Amino acid sequence: MTTAKRVLLPGLAAVAVAAGAATAVAAMAMAAGVDFELPDGGESIPLLGFSQLTIVFGVVGLLLALALRRWVARPARAWVRMAVALTAVSLVPPFLVGATLATECALVLVHLVAAAIVIPVVARRLAA
16 A cells, blocks of 8 residues: 555544544634634634634645655654644744734644644554
8 A cells, every 4th residue: 555545544534533623622712712813804713714724734734744755754753753843833823913812822722632633643654
């Protein structure tokens, strides 16, 4: 079985689960009073937006992982470190939009929940 086949289906399944989990975390944050309003445009991020963005960027991350696997030879542990580094970079944007501290923290938590679901599945499949 090729690497793409070995990684793609489990990776897509993990992205789908991560989208549901990210949306659930965002819903809990909204229920706790976090508004997800971004000052630049004055609009709030809708709940469905969390699912959509998790799916879009999860698939982008999955395709990026497959491309890197194809063109860059790395030991198995390096894949996990690279994924953690890219996740750390993805945590920066919530702090650049001028949102409230509660919104920033909730956005970071949503990112980390999605990453905690997708990264182990993809890293394990890439290392195999």
